[in-house]
Amino acid sequence: MNVKSFLRANALVCVGLAGPAVALDDPTRPSGFQAPVEAPAPQATFSLESIMIGGGKRLAVINGQMVREGQTLESARVVRVTPERVVLSVNGQQRVLRWHTAPQVRTNP
Template sequence: MARLLIVILLLVGPGAAMALQDPTRPSGQQTTPAPAAAESRQFALSSILYGPQRRVAVIDGVPRSEGDTFDGVRLRRIYPARVELVVQGQVREVRLTALPSIRTSK
C-alpha cells in the first residue's frame, strides 16, 4: 500500500513544479541551453508502474507510456525494471536504479 502511494506521488509531483527566474542574472540577458545530442543523452528512469492493464515509466520526471515520443526518442517497451528506447533508430536500454535503503532511528 505504501509503495502504491509513493508511485502516485511520483507521478503527480513533477506536474506541480514551476520554472523559476534566476535573480542574479542581469536583466535582458537570455541564455539558450545547447541542444544535447540524443544518441549521447542520459535518461533518468526514476520509477515504473507495471501491471496487466497499465504500464507507465517516469523518465526525466515525466510519466510516459509505451509508444510515447519525446525529444525525437520513442518509448518502445516498458518492463518491470527497465525500459527500451529507440534513439535515432537504435534501441537503448535504461535500467531502473536501486532506491536507497531507509533506516529508522531508535
C-alpha cells in the same frame, strides 16, 4: 570518318582529359585557415525514475515525465516497459534504461 567513329573518338578524348577531380582553393580564404571540425551531437541523457505496471497500463517516469509505450520523449520513442527496464528507440538505435537500485514494484489488482 563517319559520325559514330567521330563521337567515339571525342568521347575517349574527353574521358582522358577529365582526370581526377581536384578541389580548388578559395582565393578569399585567409592563409592558414582550417574549417572547424564538427563535433558529434551529444547524446540525450535519460534518467529512469519510476516504473508503474498495472490495470493494463505500462508507464514509466523518465526525466520527470510520465510516458507509456509508444509515446515520444525528446528524441526517443518508448518501445517497451517491463518491471526491470525501459527500452527506448533513439535515432534507430535501442537504449535500455535499467534500475540502478532495487525497485519498489507495486501492482494494482
